[in-house]
Amino acid sequence: IxxxxxxxxxxxxxxxxxxxxxxxxxxxxxxxxxxxxLGRCLSQNFDTxxxxxAEVIERLPLWLxxxxxxSLIAQRFDVKLxxxxxxxxxxxxxxxAIPLCRPDGKGSLSNGLSxxxxxxxxxxxxLFHLPEISPEGGYLHxxxxxxxxQPAKRIRNGGISTMPSNQSDWARF
Numbered sequence: 001i002x003x004x005x006x007x008x009x010x011x012x013x014x015x016x017x018x019x020x021x022x023x024x025x026x027x028x029x030x031x032x033x034x035x036x037x038l039g040r041c042l043s044q045n046f047d048t049x050x051x052x053x054a055e056v057i058e059r060l061p062l063w064l065x066x067x068x069x070x071s072l073i074a075q076r077f078d079v080k081l082x083x084x085x086x087x088x089x090x091x092x093x094x095x096x097a098i099p100l101c102r103p104d105g106k107g108s109l110s111n112g113l114s115x116x117x118x119x120x121x122x123x124x125x126x127l128f129h130l131p132e133i134s135p136e137g138g139y140l141h142x143x144x145x146x147x148x149x150q151p152a153k154r155i156r157n158g159g160i161s162t163m164p165s166n167q168s169d170w171a172r173f
Contacts, residue, residue, distance in 0.1 A: 002059065004059055005062075007037065007041050007067075010034075011034050012038065012066035012067075012069060014030040014031070014033045015070050015081070016073050017030050017034075018030035018032070019031060019073055019074065019077050019079050020073075022077075031079070038066070038081065042086055042089055042090060043086075049089075049092055049096075050089055050091070050092025050095060050096045052096065052097070058109065058110050059110075059115070060100065061097075061107060061116070061121075062115060064097060064120050064121075064124065065120045067090055068094075068123050069123075072123065075127065094125065095130070095136045097117065097121060098139060098140050101121055101139075101143055103142075103146060104143075105117075105147040118143060118144065118147060121140060122144060125137060125140055
């Protein structure tokens with residue numbers, strides 16, 4: 001069973017069940033167990049600056065999806081999921097993942113895996129209120145337009161545009 005599937009089974013599902021069944025006895029233990037697995041996943045697979053471990057790049061959307069879905073549930077039900085540092089790491093991971101989405105909406109460095117990262121990245125950008133005037137937000141908006149059949153819209157940010165780059169010895173990326 002792939003590790004990202006285990007993340008859903010042992011992290012996201014218990015957390016969501018604990019939130020949704022909060023009036024049922026034992027739900028607090030589910031919530032805590034899910035929170036612990038989600039937090040451990042974040043710390044083991046993403047550098048403190050959000051750089052994903054090289055081994056998860058191929059399936060990055062599948063790793064981010066349960067983290068983002070659990071975050072949306074936590075936000076909707078006003079339940080604390082992340083520490084401040086964990087939330088910052090997840091937000092940075094999203095910012096690092098956006099440039100790994102090709103202009104056609106498919107994932108780069110995915111070795112042909114057909115999972116499209118665009119839906120999870122759009123949900124994450126909305127979750128973290130990523131502005132369209134930021135380099136990542138502007139690029140994501142442009143990719144969304146191209147995928148929907150509209151022409152790409154160039155957003156001027158008033159500065160010099162550079163290619164995004166990232167390096168992490170810890171993540172081997």
